[in-house]
Amino acid sequence: MSEGLPFRQFVVKLHSLCNIACDHCYVYELRDSGWRSRPSVMADRTMEQVVRRINEHVRRHGLPRTDVVLHGGEPMLAGQARVDRLATELGRALDGATRLRISLQTNGTLLDESWLSLFHRHRIAVGVSLDGDRTANDRHRRRADGRSSHPAVRRGLQLLRKPEHRERYAGLLCTVDLANPPIATYEALLAEEPPVVDLLLPHATWQYPPPGHDPARAPYAAWLIPVFDRWYQSREEPRTRIRLFESLLDLALGGSAVSESVGGAPPGFIVVETDGTIQLADAYRAVDEGASETGLDVFAQDFDTVARAPRVAETRLGRAGLAADCVRCQVVDMCGGGNRAHRFRPGSAFDNPSVYCADLMRLAEHIRRRVRSDIRVLLGDAR
Numbered sequence: 001m002s003e004g005l006p007f008r009q010f011v012v013k014l015h016s017l018c019n020i021a022c023d024h025c026y027v028y029e030l031r032d033s034g035w036r037s038r039p040s041v042m043a044d045r046t047m048e049q050v051v052r053r054i055n056e057h058v059r060r061h062g063l064p065r066t067d068v069v070l071h072g073g074e075p076m077l078a079g080q081a082r083v084d085r086l087a088t089e090l091g092r093a094l095d096g097a098t099r100l101r102i103s104l105q106t107n108g109t110l111l112d113e114s115w116l117s118l119f120h121r122h123r124i125a126v127g128v129s130l131d132g133d134r135t136a137n138d139r140h141r142r143r144a145d146g147r148s149s150h151p152a153v154r155r156g157l158q159l160l161r162k163p164e165h166r167e168r169y170a171g172l173l174c175t176v177d178l179a180n181p182p183i184a185t186y187e188a189l190l191a192e193e194p195p196v197v198d199l200l201l202p203h204a205t206w207q208y209p210p211p212g213h214d215p216a217r218a219p220y221a222a223w224l225i226p227v228f229d230r231w232y233q234s235r236e237e238p239r240t241r242i243r244l245f246e247s248l249l250d251l252a253l254g255g256s257a258v259s260e261s262v263g264g265a266p267p268g269f270i271v272v273e274t275d276g277t278i279q280l281a282d283a284y285r286a287v288d289e290g291a292s293e294t295g296l297d298v299f300a301q302d303f304d305t306v307a308r309a310p311r312v313a314e315t316r317l318g319r320a321g322l323a324a325d326c327v328r329c330q331v332v333d334m335c336g337g338g339n340r341a342h343r344f345r346p347g348s349a350f351d352n353p354s355v356y357c358a359d360l361m362r363l364a365e366h367i368r369r370r371v372r373s374d375i376r377v378l379l380g381d382a383r
Helices: 044-061 080-094 113-122 134-138 150-161 182-190 219-232 243-252 282-286 303-308 310-316 357-382
Strands: 009-013 065-071 099-106 125-129 169-175 196-200 269-272 277-279 293-297
Touching: 009 044, 044 065, 044 080, 044 303, 065 080, 065 269, 080 099, 080 113, 113 150, 125 150, 134 150, 134 182, 169 182, 182 219, 196 243, 219 243, 219 357, 243 357, 269 303, 293 303, 293 310, 303 310
Parallel strands: 009 065, 009 269, 065 099, 099 125, 125 169, 169 196
Antiparallel strands: 269 277, 277 293
């Protein structure tokens, strides 16, 4: 995606605060504290302007599909009336113009039948953040008073697994923690019967590396590889999707990049905060105070202006924005340089390999070897 091309996903921060206090949260616990000066909830006037800007962008570019992600903080703290209003206005404005998909990313603790009734009415897909079993989840995802959030999350997931609610279940988001056993974590996630699992590396930079960072040992690859092998060899039908592994498999087979995390696809989304300011991805909060700021907002600028803004355009260069070491790398077609925010180092900014370079290289090489081995077996059988 080059400079000025349209956005296809809009992350809307409905509520800037949260009802649990995760100590690894990329909103509250990294380098940026901008959330402190923003309103806790998006005002009606701001919601109306967000809908207006999305509508004009969609119609100007004739987008066949548009994704709106309700986010936070914890977006359900905004209340059912506000979520209902935003979904209704989006549906009314975009009717006939695009295939609208609304999703909501939640910690799951507030899910109940009344919320699910609302989600069914607007066909809102629900993603839940969960780091594994109770021990794994409680390492970071506790309430402000120290109590576990795990029982409440599991109650919400039990509702989503019911046959009458299953179609609303979008999947699980899990932040990798080296302290959690990989296979036990994978099995705990599978026990919640998610259609999709997103395994996320903790947002980090060379200045502020992730826990256990060690390029010589590549510990995040060592964590992910046994999970990949277990998933890849699974005989379950249908197999639970893991987007990171699917993307790397597709790239190993010559497919095109679809993610900014691996493969080098430029991001096709933008973030709108509760006050209407427009931000880069939350990953940039790991860089420094204000690193996600664009200086733009939905009242003063439309999304075409945002896409052309230098601060935004430089994040959407894809392969053209890679460091020289990445361009020469043997797995660049799979890794794609990793998440751009993870490349930051003082003095050279983003002109570096990822802080996870060794991990991504080892994981990519492992997956490519597995794929090539299986192809050789298949070709041998065919002969």
